Amino acid sequence: MGWVSIESKPIPTPPTLPLKGREQCLSCELCEGLGGHLLWQDQSCRVVRVDDADYPGFCRVIWNRHVKEMTDLTEAERQHFMNVVFAVEQAVRQTFNPDKINLASLGNMTPHLHWHVIPRFAADRHFPNPIWGAAMREGQPVFSLDWQQRLQAALQQSLQPERN
Numbered sequence: 001m002g003w004v005s006i007e008s009k010p011i012p013t014p015p016t017l018p019l020k021g022r023e024q025c026l027s028c029e030l031c032e033g034l035g036g037h038l039l040w041q042d043q044s045c046r047v048v049r050v051d052d053a054d055y056p057g058f059c060r061v062i063w064n065r066h067v068k069e070m071t072d073l074t075e076a077e078r079q080h081f082m083n084v085v086f087a088v089e090q091a092v093r094q095t096f097n098p099d100k101i102n103l104a105s106l107g108n109m110t111p112h113l114h115w116h117v118i119p120r121f122a123a124d125r126h127f128p129n130p131i132w133g134a135a136m137r138e139g140q141p142v143f144s145l146d147w148q149q150r151l152q153a154a155l156q157q158s159l160q161p162e163r164n
Contacts, residue, residue, distance in 0.1 A: 030112040091154035
């Protein structure tokens with residue numbers, strides 16, 4: 001399990017898939033790249049921050065291996081993946097105190113298993129609609145300049161391995 005600073009530093013790409021699994025994902029953007037600014041990763045999955053000025057704190061939890069559906073994972077893998085999703089939700093809530101968190105796993109445009117964790121505010125552009133729908137208004141929530149560092153610290157706290 002490794003921590004990555006959100007500062008601009010070279011970050012290794014996700015683990016390379018074996019040739020057998022690559023035929024189906026040669027053009028998959030989540031196999032070819034990180035999918036955002038890497039905040040955390042382990043052998044199975046990674047957490048990235050999405051660059052979206054309208055939605056600071058928008059994160060994706062991405063399974064490293066190319067699979068399409070949650071049921072393509074073993075039970076233990078599903079449990080681990082969802083534990084990471086819930087830890088990211090907790091860190092985003094702690095950092096932003098949003099009115100609502102949206103969790104979404106769609107994959108229609110990018111059929112590579114990933115979850116969106118999106119802090120939502122009554123004053124955001126699309127609320128109460130999904131962020132991919134028609135905008136309801138202009139504007140965005142305003143946050144302190146250190147929100148990225150605070151999110152990184154909250155993620156680190158939420159994703160700490162349990163100590164016995």
